[in-house]
Amino acid sequence: MELKNIYPQFEPELLELLEEKGMHKTFAAGEVILRTGQYIKSTALILSGCIKIYRENEEGGEFLMYFLQAGQACAVSMICALQADTSEIMAKAEEETEVLLVPVELMESMMTKYRSWYQYVIQTYRSRFDEMLTVIDHIAFQNMDERLEFYLKRYSEQTGKKMLELSHQQMADDLNSSREVISRLLKKMEQQGRVKLHRNLVEVVK
Amino acid sequence: MELKNIYPQFEPELLELLEEKGMHKTFAAGEVILRTGQYIKSTALILSGCIKIYRENEEGGEFLMYFLQAGQACAVSMICALQADTSEIMAKAEEETEVLLVPVELMESMMTKYRSWYQYVIQTYRSRFDEMLTVIDHIAFQNMDERLEFYLKRYSEQTGKKMLELSHQQMADDLNSSREVISRLLKKMEQQGRVKLHRNLVEVVK
């Protein structure tokens, strides 16, 4: 995929610079890209695929925060990279994912020189901030059934699929709940005709 | 309080610019500074006092996210201001608070021109991001007793007081819980000798 098609808003000169200095890298599905406590030396622009951003607790639970897709960038990596600081979150490739790694040294001069980059960075911060707010709202104010509902909806929207290849255990992990609870709630949703359940597969009827 | 004492890292020229173009404003204790859905036209630098940043739910619960104090700035206002967008959160003065309002038009040129401002903005994003992560961790992974403990600790640290002038109801609101639950937990803490309870006042023994 061409960089300029994914980031059409960037100036041609900026695109050239990114192509020249950026490093292409591909992660296999399931590969951990970024670990809590790891130092960050570059910002990742996603070219294709999907990255899961999550928070790990002591027992290894993977609490889902949000997904990143083509055209998006990791705000955390931007922030940390700029201070040569460590990450506080985990990132994992949901599917095979191609990224462009932009060295941190370039960031400041790009911010100053290219207005589209400046805009893009601000925009990225803004979206991630909103995403975090949404997460907070959901865990603070909603019950598990509403959260599951939202989870399935978002998953379906982001992947563009109505058939979600997820086990109950995976969903429970993402929502920091337990398999049994998710099973029960899904069963209820199935009885209401809102989903159809199969092995490792949830079909969103809507 | 002099601007240059609160923000010693800023270049003299930047300080001058801020003094010239910024608008001083004082909010009374309890005054709402920023409302969900409100448009933002400037970024606020806090000169003195304390601002509470919280999320409001449908029933009017005020779920505390974090506090801002002298030397800090509202990341949300930075982000929103830059896109002339609306706020997603609420801000209220905890005590009498003095801020310097920096018009959004200045932001971009300041970012480009003053390295210390650029660093400051990045740093602000970083802190707020971390703060949001902490909030998520707490509501996702911790029980109410641990959250209450952390809440009191933070409150005490931020105000520098051991006597917290809070009613049980206020704490319950901040933690999105109910008064009875907080009362019970506080009672338990008192029995363990970790706090002393008075009317509208919690004394942290530590």
Added chain:
DNA sequence: GGTGTCTCGTGACCAATGTCACATTACCAC
């Protein structure tokens, strides 16, 4: 088609927290 493994279904039970009701206490205004 037998066997093992992973996934899912489900009832019983428990812990944490929210809700309700009402008593008690502290403080304020007069």
Added chain:
DNA sequence: GTGGTAATGTGACATTGGTCACGAGACACC
């Protein structure tokens, strides 16, 4: 002091969600 109001204490109970135990189904590999 007296009365009123706001804050707090507390028991009873409901609800949500987590845990345990175990069984049933699905799928793979031989």
